[in-house]
Each structure stands twice: as C-alpha cells, then as structure tokens.
Amino acid sequence: MATADDIRATIDKYLAAFAAGDKESYLGLFAEDATVEDPVGAPICRGREEISGFWDRMRGMAEKMELVLLGSARVVGKEAAFVFRVTTTVGDNSVALEPIDVMSFDDDAKITSMRAFWGPEDLQAV
Amino acid sequence: MATADDIRATIDKYLAAFAAGDKESYLGLFAEDATVEDPVGAPICRGREEISGFWDRMRGMAEKMELVLLGSARVVGKEAAFVFRVTTTVGDNSVALEPIDVMSFDDDAKITSMRAFWGPEDLQAV
Numbered sequence: 001m002a003t004a005d006d007i008r009a010t011i012d013k014y015l016a017a018f019a020a021g022d023k024e025s026y027l028g029l030f031a032e033d034a035t036v037e038d039p040v041g042a043p044i045c046r047g048r049e050e051i052s053g054f055w056d057r058m059r060g061m062a063e064k065m066e067l068v069l070l071g072s073a074r075v076v077g078k079e080a081a082f083v084f085r086v087t088t089t090v091g092d093n094s095v096a097l098e099p100i101d102v103m104s105f106d107d108d109a110k111i112t113s114m115r116a117f118w119g120p121e122d123l124q125a126v
Numbered sequence: 127m128a129t130a131d132d133i134r135a136t137i138d139k140y141l142a143a144f145a146a147g148d149k150e151s152y153l154g155l156f157a158e159d160a161t162v163e164d165p166v167g168a169p170i171c172r173g174r175e176e177i178s179g180f181w182d183r184m185r186g187m188a189e190k191m192e193l194v195l196l197g198s199a200r201v202v203g204k205e206a207a208f209v210f211r212v213t214t215t216v217g218d219n220s221v222a223l224e225p226i227d228v229m230s231f232d233d234d235a236k237i238t239s240m241r242a243f244w245g246p247e248d249l250q251a252v
Contacts, residue, residue, distance in 0.1 A: 004245070040202040045137055071209075074226050074243035078165040081226040081243035083197075083209060100200050100207040102243075117200035117207035117228075119130075 002109035004075040008108045015067040015084060023055050031110040039099075039115035064089040070098065078105045087126060096126045129206045130201040136235045141193040141210060144230035149181050157236040164242035165225075190215040194225065204231045213252060 010029055017026035027048050030036075036045040036054055045054045059065065066087040073082035080103050087096045099118035106112050136155055143152035153174050156162075162171040162180055171180045192213045197229065206229050213222045221241035225244040232238050 001147075004247075040205055071224060072248070074245065074248060076243055076245050079166055079243070081207070081228065084183070098156070098197060100209070100226060102207065102226075117202055117205070119200065119202050121130075122200060 001079060001107055002105050006109035007075050007078070007105050008073055008079055010105065010111065011069070011073050011080060011082060011103070014111070015069060018059060018086070019065055019067045021059060023052070023059070023064070026055060026059075027052060029111055031106050031108075031112045034111050035113045036115065040111050040115050062088045062090055079103065080105070094126045096124045097122055127233055128231050130203060130228060132235035133201050133204070133206055133231050134199055136206055136231065136237065137171060137195070137199050137206060137229070140237070141195060144185060144212070145191055147185060147191070149178070150186070152185075153178060155235075155237055157232050157238045160237050161239045164240065165244050166220045166241050188214045188216055192236070204233075205229065220252045222250045 014029050030051055033047055036051050045051050068085045070083040070085055073080045083098055083100050087094055090126045097118055099116045102115045103111050104113045138156050156177055158188055159173055162177050194211045194215050196209040196211055199206045209226050211224045211226055213220055225242045228241045229237050230239045
C-alpha cells in the first residue's frame, strides 16, 4: 500500500523528470496501463507507448522547462491534486503556466491516471 | 451550453454562498442528481437532500467562514479545478485550509459533481 509520503515522492520525481528532460525516469513513474489527459478534454493517452508520444510532443519541443510545486500536494488515499508552476522556454520565448494536476496511484505509488486542468487562457508570457 | 464565464460565475457564487451561510443559494447551484465527495474518499452525497445534510454537518457547525479563491479557476470544457483558502471560526478557534476542488457542470452551469482534495494534515491553526 502506497503511503502519502510514497505518493509525494512520486510527484516530486515527476516534476524533477520533466525539468531534467529525463524521459526514462518520467515513463518509469507510470503504471503499465496508465492514462494521461493533458489538458483535460484532450485525447487520452493510454499506456507507456502513448505516454511516450505525449512526452515527445510536450517535453520534446521545449529547450528548457522549470517546474516548481506550489504549496503542498493534497494527498487523500490513493489520489492527489497539486498546483505547480511550469516555465517553458523555446528560443527567446518563455511562457509560464500553473496547472492543477489530479492523479491516482497504485499500491506501488505508480501513477495510474493523470488529468491536467489548464487552458490556453492560463498561459502567461514571462 | 455553459461557457467558461458561466462556470466561473457558479464557482464565485459557490464560495459566496458558503461564506454567507446561505444554504438555499448553495443548494441551488447543484444539479438535481449532483454528487459531493468532500474530502475525496469520504462517503459520496448524492442529490440535494444528501447535499443539504452535508451542508448542515460542514457549514452548520461553523460560526464564520471566510473563503478566498486563490488564483483563477482552471476551466476546461465542462470541468474546472480551483484552489481556495477557507478560514473557519468556531468559538475562539480558527483553522485555515486550502483545498483543491474539482467540479463538473451541466449545460446550465449547475454543479453535477464536486470532489474536494484535502486531508487533516492540511489544516493550519491561525
């Protein structure tokens, strides 16, 4: 059974893997049949192969991403919600976004589902 | 079809109704068969009668509640997530909490489901 601390550790690793551009670590945080819906309403990526494609589209395009957890993750049972600030740099342009992510986890604190709440109107030039 | 502005208006009214202790306005924001899970993992209240009971247990006990939306609600389609700070006063004691609420809405921007992410460890004495 994953504890709240295990789940917090997964979230920390998740943000760190994105920031580092470490795709292997990122994919290793997901359960085999995990789903990613980012943003909410987008086609759902299911399983590590589709999530790998999501990474390539999302993270692969950015030269640099800085991610900071804002406040603490609210962990309840095997679910969590948290806010983070992500600053993405492509060329001379940087945009910031503060999505709210909602995740569920399995007994090993692997991510079984992720839904990211943000819209284009939440993007801020920095 | 509810627009993002309609959904934001419902969220504003929701926080205002809680702060004002206005149960009738609060219940009027929900669709007939809406569900409330607060916090996530608690028994789900279904329909206005059960949600009315939830209000009595949650809001009825507090002399005063102050609620402030933190940042903007992230609205995507007919769903939204947002963070707010609620300060609850009972007698000489005040506690603050910053839950993350996730809601879905119908075509009239009535709330069809609400899930509140927070745990006892998120409570702060103020």
